[in-house]
Amino acid sequence: MATPRRRATIHDVAEHAGVSIGTVSRALNDRTGVHPDTRLRVLASAAALTYDPDKAARELSNRRAVDIALSVAHGYRRLTPFFGLFLQHLSEQLAVEGLQVREVASGDDGLPVRDADAFVLLDAHPDDPRIGHLARLGRAFVLVGHAHDVRCVAADDVAGGRIAAEHLLRLGHVDSVHLTADLHAQAFADRAHGFATAFEAAGAGQPTTIVADDASTLGGYRAMRAHLEGGTRPGAVFAATDELAIGCVTAAADLGMRVPSDLSVVGFDDLPELGARLTTVRQDIALLARETVTLLHEALAGAAVRAVRLPVTLVSRGTTAERRNR
Amino acid sequence: MATPRRRATIHDVAEHAGVSIGTVSRALNDRTGVHPDTRLRVLASAAALTYDPDKAARELSNRRAVDIALSVAHGYRRLTPFFGLFLQHLSEQLAVEGLQVREVASGDDGLPVRDADAFVLLDAHPDDPRIGHLARLGRAFVLVGHAHDVRCVAADDVAGGRIAAEHLLRLGHVDSVHLTADLHAQAFADRAHGFATAFEAAGAGQPTTIVADDASTLGGYRAMRAHLEGGTRPGAVFAATDELAIGCVTAAADLGMRVPSDLSVVGFDDLPELGARLTTVRQDIALLARETVTLLHEALAGAAVRAVRLPVTLVSRGTTAERRNR
DNA sequence: ACATTGCACGTAAGCGCTTTCAGCACGTCA
DNA sequence: TGACGTGCTGAAAGCGCTTACGTGCAATGT
Incomplete structure (x- = not known):
């Protein structure tokens, strides 16, 4: 049994290494002024004893005990895979910096419940x-997403919409539609805007927009299926x-359409x-995570508020193809 | 600006309270030997200064710096709402105990990456x-779910299946079906087993089981819709x-059926x-969370392994009704 | 009257770590 | 030879907290 x-x-x-x-x-911290031989001996001893420095002691000594609270709008209940990954x-x-997310919570009123140093x-x-x-x-806080006059970071959603449009246009799909959910969300609004703008700029007119009940796979399925069954x-x-x-892909498949030959689909996030x-x-x-941390430090340091937009790229895989004549 | x-x-x-x-x-820690008046004064001072004890220092002093790592099989990527809530x-x-989840991670090989005290x-x-x-x-580790010969905790899934069956049976639904996903998962297998056993015990025969591609809403929707469209x-x-x-509910609605008059549905988890x-x-x-912590302590203390089953209850709301004659 | 209790509180040690400071043993330059 | 770095190391302070331990004081007992 585990002792x-x-x-x-x-x-x-x-003691094991015979030093102080x-x-x-x-x-252990790669500081200068240690003889190479000594360093080796210490490293060996540490390994031999499976030494794992005590975080609390280290933090205390470093006096960098920064409490960082993460606040998700609806607790974890609506945690999307995207935010899950982000969290990780x-x-x-x-x-990496010896910091850590200290608590992950928000009260029932949606307000962060903890008095942390940064949010x-x-x-x-x-x-x-x-x-x-x-x-x-x-x-101090940073918003992952977008809003005016607050420190925030997010992908360049407008550009994302645009490059999606350009990709589709290049393949000849002038009759593309946009499937989204809750345009009240800034990210979705921006993506829709970028997409539509690029289409208009190319003289392809305003693309049809389908709004799903929610951003889940089921939401997408039902909205797309309904649209497809509607005849268009x-x-x-x-x-x-x-x-x-x-x-979308699932709905198309269930209706006997083939992706990408009958229907090209491009997503967002990867x-x-x-x-x-x-x-x-x-x-x-x-x-995104790295930038968040940078902004967190700026916030703690009282630097000027700034909003950062992160570049996005199109990765072309199996769900888009050239438009066929029909 | 925030100073x-x-x-x-x-x-x-x-200093503020004029004590040591x-x-x-x-x-602050509700220890004995403090005059009520003094305690009040201290509490007031603490509030006035928005004092928030340093976790690191407290842990260090308490020498109960227990590292608890939480390991989710596929990172957060497949974090279900259920586990999200559990985490919270x-x-x-x-x-409550001054402990905290120190890290939430698992390596790409699925193995916990950190050397924590407990998992x-x-x-x-x-x-x-x-x-x-x-x-x-x-x-030391505890498994949320079930397995043989390991310290684990989970709901009494078999009983859950049974009471679902009894509820449905009581309403006259002898022709119920069971919608599940991946019966390889112990919890799902147990629920199915409890459900089927209760049906057989009531002389209602073996209920039909539908296995969805996955346990998502979309998975449930498609499986149910296909079943319903199949004629039965x-x-x-x-x-x-x-x-x-x-x-299920969504699929039924999309097919023009009304819940619960045309179809009763009972879920699991709440x-x-x-x-x-x-x-x-x-x-x-x-x-479930409390029991997990208890088991964690037992694990740390080297107590005997035990598995705990938690009771479940049926909460009857709007999606079940008595069977109508058809 | 004094010794004894018990309560409320201050004092100080110590949790495991980082880091400054001083010291020591060399070698270097005049 | 002595004054001076230079490179490496040990000693010790201190991070903010908890908790023995000790002390002063009032209340109690004789």
């Missing part, structure tokens, strides 16, 4: 009450989300598993 | 490689999940938003 192992401390390592704790600390990258990114707001509409709340309290048979669809796109085969507008979630 | 506020320390509070730091600590309760529960495994099949891995390492029109369906149930109107088998997620 309740006592964690090795820096003292144990020091100061030297161990320096060696965020905590990895913070771990990351997910899933916020521009008029989200949390923004005013935090601003009023003078707390567009050659391509740009879905505002990979999940919506999956719904979620690993979900869209492994999907042509989609990729946003770099790792980069 | 980079310096956090108040226990010394500030002590020891007294502040005792007052778990971190709340741990917060919470979500979403694990009984033959999940993580179980053997952790056991081999002699690490069951009077009721027991879905292994609230999400599947939502899919997720707040999702199933607000759903008749469902409720599991107490908060309790």
Whole structure:
């Protein structure tokens, strides 16, 4: 049975290596002024004892115990795969700096419940009450998404819509439709705008927009299926989300259409598993996380508010093809 | 602009209240030996300074810096609303004890990447490689779900299936079907088993089982729709999940059937938003979180392995009704 | 009257770590 | 030879907190 192992401390390592704790600390943290031989000896001892520095002690000593609270609009209940991934990258990114997400919660009123040093707001509409709340309290926060006059970061959604349009246009799909959900959400509005603008600029007219009940795969499926069954048979669809796109693909398949020969579909996000085969507008979630952390530091330092837009790229996979004559 | 506020320390509070730091600590932690008046004064000072004790320092002092890693099978990518809620309760529960989930991650190989003191495994099949891995390492862990010979906790799925059956039977639905996904998952297998057993015990025969491609709302929708379109029109369906149930309800609606008059549906889990109107088998997620923490402590203490089953209850809402003659 | 209790509180040690500072053993330059 | 770096290391302070331990004081007992 697992003996309740006592964690090795820096003292144990020091003793084992025959040096002082100061030297161990320096060696382990790549500080200068340690003889190479000594460093090696310390490293070996640390490995031998499976030494794992105590986070709390390290934080305390570093006096960089920054509490970072992550606030998701509806708790985890509506956590999308996208935000799930983001979260993972965020905590990895913070771990690099020895920081960490301390708590993940928001009260029933939607307001962050904890008095942290800094907040990351997910899933916020521009008029989200949390923004005013935090601003009023003078707390550091960064919004993942977009709003005016607040520190925020998000993909360049307009550009995303545009490159989706250009891709489709290049393939000859002048009769594309746009499948989205809740245009009240800034990201969706921007993507729709970028898409429509590019179409008009190309003289292809205003594309039809289908609004699903929600941004789930089911939402996308039903909206698309209804549209397809309505008689109109567009050659391509740009879905505002990979999940919506999956719904599209599934709906098309259920109606006997083939993707991409009968219907091209391009998604948005590039979620690993979900869209492994999907042509989609990729946003770099790792980069998003890194930028979030940067902004977090700026917020803590009291720097000027700025909004950052992250580039997106189109990754062409199996769900788009040239328009066939019909 | 938010001045980079310096956090108040226990010394500030002590000075403000005109007492020593020891007294502040005792007052704030409900220790005995503090005069009621003094306690009040300290509390007031703490509030005035918005004092928020430094977690790191507290942990260090308490030497209960227990690293608890939460391991989700596929990262957050497949985090279901159910596990999302569970996570929330778990971190709340741990917060009560001054503990916290330190990291939430699993490597690309699916194995937990961090060397924590204890692990919470979500979403694990009984033959999940993580179980053997952790056991081999002699690490403390608890599995949320079921498997043989490991410390685990889960709802009483068999009973859940049974009470769903009894509810439906009581309403006269002898022609119920069971909608599930991936019977390889222990929970789903158990629910199906409980359901079928109760039906047979009542002399109602073996209920039809429909297996959806996945446990999403879309999966439930498509499976149910296909079944319904196939001609058979069951009077009721027991879905292994609230999400599947939502899919059912939606499919029925899309086919012009009315719930519950044409089709009764009962779900499983009782997720707040999702199933607000759903008749469902409720599991107490908060309790699940509490039990998880209890088992975690047992694991850390090296107690004997035990598996716990949590009771479930049927909550009857708007999606079930008595069988009509047809 | 004094010794004894018990309560409320202050003092200080210590949790495991980082980092400054001083010291020591060299070598270098005049 | 002595004054001076230079490179490496140990000692010790301190991060913010909890918690023995000790002390002063009033209340109690004799």
